[in-house]
Amino acid sequence: MSVEQVEARSGAYADSVTLMQVSRRVLSADGVDAALVAMGTELNLDLLDGMGFTRPAAVTANDLIIAVRAQDDPALAAGLALVAEALAERPGPTGGSFTQQPPRTVSAAARTTGPALALISVPGQHAFTEAMDALDAGCDVMIFSDNVSVQQEIRLKDVAAQRGLLVLGPDCGTAVVGGVGLGFAHTLEPGPVGVVAASGTGAQQVLCLLDAAGIGITAALGVGGRDLSAAVAGRSTRAALAAFDDDPGTELVIVVSKPPADEVAADLRVHAGSLGTAVCFAMIGPGQPDLTAATEQALRALGAAVPTWPSWPGRQGSPRQGALRGLFAGGTLCDEAMVIAAERLGPIGSNIPLRPEWRIDANGAATGHVMIDFGDDELTAGRPHPMIDQTLRLERLAAEARDPATAVILLDVVLGHGAHRDPAAELAPAIAAVEDTTAVVVSLIGARADPQDLNAQAGALQTAGAHVFTSNAEAARFACDLIEVAR
Amino acid sequence: MTDLLRRDVALITAGVDLFADAAEQQAARVTRVDWLPPMPGTQADLATVAADPRRVAANADAVRRVQSVRALLVDVVPAADALGLGPRDVLHAGPPIEWARASGPLRGALMGAAVFEGLVDDPDDAPALLERGEIHLDSCHHHSAVGPMAGVISPSMWVFVLEDPATGRRTYCSLNEGLGKVLRYGAYSAEVTDRLRWMSALLGPVLQAAVRGHDPVDVTAILAQMVQMGDEGHNRNRAGTLMLLRELAPAMIESGFSSDQVAQAARFVGGNDHFFLNLGMPACKLALDAARGIAGSTMVVAMARNGTDFGIQVSGTGDTWFTGPALVPDGLFLGDYGPQDANPDIGDSAITETAGLGGFAMAAAPAIVRFVGGTVADALANTRRMYEITLAEHETFAVPVLDFRGTPLGIDVTKVVRTGILPQINTGMAGKVAGTGQVGAGLVTPPAEIFPAALRALAAAAPGPG
Numbered sequence: 024m025s026v027e028q029v030e031a032r033s034g035a036y037a038d039s040v041t042l043m044q045v046s047r048r049v050l051s052a053d054g055v056d057a058a059l060v061a062m063g064t065e066l067n068l069d070l071l072d073g074m075g076f077t078r079p080a081a082v083t084a085n086d087l088i089i090a091v092r093a094q095d096d097p098a099l100a101a102g103l104a105l106v107a108e109a110l111a112e113r114p115g116p117t118g119g120s121f122t123q124q125p126p127r128t129v130s131a132a133a134r135t136t137g138p139a140l141a142l143i144s145v146p147g148q149h150a151f152t153e154a155m156d157a158l159d160a161g162c163d164v165m166i167f168s169d170n171v172s173v174q175q176e177i178r179l180k181d182v183a184a185q186r187g188l189l190v191l192g193p194d195c196g197t198a199v200v201g202g203v204g205l206g207f208a209h210t211l212e213p214g215p216v217g218v219v220a221a222s223g224t225g226a227q228q229v230l231c232l233l234d235a236a237g238i239g240i241t242a243a244l245g246v247g248g249r250d251l252s253a254a255v256a257g258r259s260t261r262a263a264l265a266a267f268d269d270d271p272g273t274e275l276v277i278v279v280s281k282p283p284a285d286e287v288a289a290d291l292r293v294h295a296g297s298l299g300t301a302v303c304f305a306m307i308g309p310g311q312p313d314l315t316a317a318t319e320q321a322l323r324a325l326g327a328a329v330p331t332w333p334s335w336p337g338r339q340g341s342p343r344q345g346a347l348r349g350l351f352a353g354g355t356l357c358d359e360a361m362v363i364a365a366e367r368l369g370p371i372g373s374n375i376p377l378r379p380e381w382r383i384d385a386n387g388a389a390t391g392h393v394m395i396d397f398g399d400d401e402l403t404a405g406r407p408h409p410m411i412d413q414t415l416r417l418e419r420l421a422a423e424a425r426d427p428a429t430a431v432i433l434l435d436v437v438l439g440h441g442a443h444r445d446p447a448a449e450l451a452p453a454i455a456a457v458e459d460t461t462a463v464v465v466s467l468i469g470a471r472a473d474p475q476d477l478n479a480q481a482g483a484l485q486t487a488g489a490h491v492f493t494s495n496a497e498a499a500r501f502a503c504d505l506i507e508v509a510r
Numbered sequence: 511m512t513d514l515l516r517r518d519v520a521l522i523t524a525g526v527d528l529f530a531d532a533a534e535q536q537a538a539r540v541t542r543v544d545w546l547p548p549m550p551g552t553q554a555d556l557a558t559v560a561a562d563p564r565r566v567a568a569n570a571d572a573v574r575r576v577q578s579v580r581a582l583l584v585d586v587v588p589a590a591d592a593l594g595l596g597p598r599d600v601l602h603a604g605p606p607i608e609w610a611r612a613s614g615p616l617r618g619a620l621m622g623a624a625v626f627e628g629l630v631d632d633p634d635d636a637p638a639l640l641e642r643g644e645i646h647l648d649s650c651h652h653h654s655a656v657g658p659m660a661g662v663i664s665p666s667m668w669v670f671v672l673e674d675p676a677t678g679r680r681t682y683c684s685l686n687e688g689l690g691k692v693l694r695y696g697a698y699s700a701e702v703t704d705r706l707r708w709m710s711a712l713l714g715p716v717l718q719a720a721v722r723g724h725d726p727v728d729v730t731a732i733l734a735q736m737v738q739m740g741d742e743g744h745n746r747n748r749a750g751t752l753m754l755l756r757e758l759a760p761a762m763i764e765s766g767f768s769s770d771q772v773a774q775a776a777r778f779v780g781g782n783d784h785f786f787l788n789l790g791m792p793a794c795k796l797a798l799d800a801a802r803g804i805a806g807s808t809m810v811v812a813m814a815r816n817g818t819d820f821g822i823q824v825s826g827t828g829d830t831w832f833t834g835p836a837l838v839p840d841g842l843f844l845g846d847y848g849p850q851d852a853n854p855d856i857g858d859s860a861i862t863e864t865a866g867l868g869g870f871a872m873a874a875a876p877a878i879v880r881f882v883g884g885t886v887a888d889a890l891a892n893t894r895r896m897y898e899i900t901l902a903e904h905e906t907f908a909v910p911v912l913d914f915r916g917t918p919l920g921i922d923v924t925k926v927v928r929t930g931i932l933p934q935i936n937t938g939m940a941g942k943v944a945g946t947g948q949v950g951a952g953l954v955t956p957p958a959e960i961f962p963a964a965l966r967a968l969a970a971a972a973p974g975p976g
Binding site for chain 2: 038040041043044046047050057058061065066067069070071073074123124125127128129130131132133134135136137138139141142143144146148149151152153155156159162163167168175183187188189200201202203204205206208210241242262265266267269270273411440441
């Protein structure tokens with residue numbers, strides 16, 4: 024036998040949504056079969072009828088109806104107490120959280136920031152959509168992601184040109200804008216040089232040599248390794264040159280590139296001649312000045328002194344016959360070393376060969392002179408870049424050291440933001456473990472103010488036995504010397 | 511040319527945190543995007559649509575067209591005259607549906623309409639007619655009309671006529687019956703049809719005389735004001751209703767009807783907090799219809815439900831409906847009704863969200879925030895979340911608590927697919943059994959899968975990658 028109470032309170036207004044919540048809460052109590060807490064509107068009185076309650080007499084829409092039916096008296100009392108409690112309830116002093124959720128797209132973020140530089144590092148198959156969204160929102164874009172198709176790259180760069188924006192990348196590893204290093208980048212002083220780079224580590228080499236010479240930069244803009252290919256035809260390089268040409272702080276621009284398409288490079292040189300700002304070229308390739316020589320040309324053009332590039336002689340190795348084994352994290356550094364070594368030693372097998380017939384399987388055992396780019400897509404699939412995670416390269420270093428054919432092991436070590444916090448700590452023991460009959464030569468790419476401490480890194484590598492150079496070209500030549508002298 | 515080298519560095523990062531961390535360590539101003547992969551299987555279509563060279567201009571045009579519409583209430587007339595409905599033509603909410611698949615509340619409303627039109631005397635005789643196709647059904651949306659909940663418009667019902675003075679385009683909506691046991695919630699008892707008869711016999715004619723004796727009522731202006739008075743234009747229309755009554759009361763009194771008749775009409779309008787909903791909805795449709803058929807536009811121009819299917823139409827894909835099963839709203843219930851009593855989502859009223867009102871303007875309606883989880887903060891978060899999936903901010907509908915930021919306007923199919931954020935709709939809930947009426951109110955979203963389907967069609971219509 025159930026019991027019920029129906030009551031009308033005048034002057035006790037609460038909004039319908041609150042009251043629906045109160046009703047629901049009372050209904051959830053044990054032993055309560057039906058509950059309606061609502062203002063006395065015609066609609067609610069109909070509901071009350073429908074639920075089998077008896078209407079209180081002379082109810083108006085300004086009266087609060089409380090109707091509860093329960094299985095027994097204690098349950099009814101508990102239900103009514105719950106009504107009183109729920110009606111009296113007020114939100115806590117904290118209320119809800121007013122903190123704003125982070126934006127979910129670049130365009131949403133740009134609504135509050137205004138035009139900004141968007142850094143896109145999402146998985147490659149999504150990068151085009153995100154980058155286009157950033158351009159739509161009036162943002163310049165830097166795309167770290169790889170696996171963006173050439174067609175998509177061209178489309179992005181054409182849209183950017185229409186809107187007066189710049190696309191850095193795709194697969195752009197480095198940039199310095201407004202003194203902030205983005206991606207893999209160094210701590211550099213402000214100065215008169217602008218750098219346009221269709222190469223990540225190539226630009227890092229040039230920037231660190233400038234730093235060693237005491238020359239700072241206005242900005243460094245990575246345009247993606249394909250920008251000077253025949254298909255992309257220097258679209259972003261030209262846009263970046265235009266920005267530097269317009270910048271009163273930039274006295275000279277250095278264009279750094281992996282081996283470019285010949286006709287694109289030729290057109291670009293003509294175009295550069297039409298600009299008001301001097302342009303130097305550091306484009307890797309046979310017959311071209313290496314990155315160090317190109318940097319020296321730039322320094323002379325600025326009227327700055329060309330220093331002796333810092334190096335730290337090692338104790339390992341003596342000149343002997345054997346193979347050169349290069350294990351690189353930086354693709355352009357690998358390219359540059361191969362160009363230098365191929366002139367002196369002949370064919371260099373590689374996963375990024377200078378000639379197609381020199382291609383080898385990066386994972387197979389090496390024969391002859393070999394240089395591997397561990398930053399190549401094939402070796403970074405599913406793992407971090409070798410500048411961050413050296414595991415694969417350390418394994419290969421040990422393997423090459425065990426090969427009696429190996430005379431010299433050539434390594435690059437890249438410092439700066441985004442790179443491993445202390446690469447020498449991992450490399451030094453591995454280098455120390457190499458027999459003294461095999462030389463380890465390191466090109467150490469770092470700026471004086473980089474967080475890893477350039478001198479400390481060089482010292483640790485030297486102590487382990489390695490020969491350390493800040494010029495990759497000098498390191499490559501030294502490695503060749505060790506082999507050639509024995510011939 | 512980029513001014514990247516001339517301005518202070520501000521960064522927006524999407525992807526791995528490493529780069530954002532490094533930039534912050536160098537004291538750069540960094541805004542991090544909480545990027546997540548898009549809805550599964552959509553990346554190729556997203557890239558194709560992103561590459562569509564028409565898209566940006568088409569969407570800007572769509573937004574501009576929506577904002578340039580002014581909706582004026584110019585007349586109140588029987589649907590037969592306004593919509594050219596024959597005696598057996600009946601319109602309903604949502605995408606087109608046949609009787610066999612119709613849900614309880616739509617069936618109830620169609621049965622009630624058959625009685626109201628005199629096609630049957632007993633509502634139980636109506637299903638046979640409807641099964642045989644002797645009553646012709648079509649979507650309101652196919653006739654420049656919208657209807658809340660079941661959205662049934664039959665020839666003898668009176669409709670509001672809204673007009674955009676710049677183009678002369680018109681839209682139509684029935685007169686709101688109030689809450690509880692009403693036709694649009696699927697009730698069809700004598701009380702329901704009697705009320706409909708009174709509305710056609712008295713309310714319609716009084717309103718017609720008042721509107722004709724008055725300058726056109728600027729519905730867009732009332733919408734803009736009510737959003738600043740605590741209405742969101744879908745589940746709360748109290749301020750809008752009162753402003754309408756304020757506008758029309760003098761002309762109603764001067765209409766020549768007796769004071770008793772005018773009082774009846776005024777009492778009915780004033781006693782129904784949702785009366786203005788049936789003006790807000792056609793105003794939203796009038797605005798959105800201006801943006802239909804723009805090649806390359808990814809903007810949603812209609813969201814509508816028939817109680818079985820939820821459908822959207824997109825500017826760049828013409829009149830195609832992309833449909834999926836309507837979901838059951840989550841919310842609060844009247845009396846002892848519970849979730850088991852609720853029909854899946856129904857009604858053309860999601861046109862308000864499509865136009866930047868309703869759930870999208872939730873931050874403007876703190877009085878009903880408990881529908882969205884209980885706190886004002888939740889309401890703000892709700893509106894803010896909708897900015898993630900919209901193209902623009904409304905120039906006319908401003909939210910005071912957001913510093914008069916415009917409401918989120920223009921749902922972008924690509925943004926919905928990219929973020930996985932679904933449009934948030936405030937809605938009433940109808941009982942699933944025909945004849946029940948309203949059982950509650952709450953929140954609902956479209957079924958997620960209709961957005962990738964629309965995206966696929968947009969990709970197919972794009973000129974191709976590159």
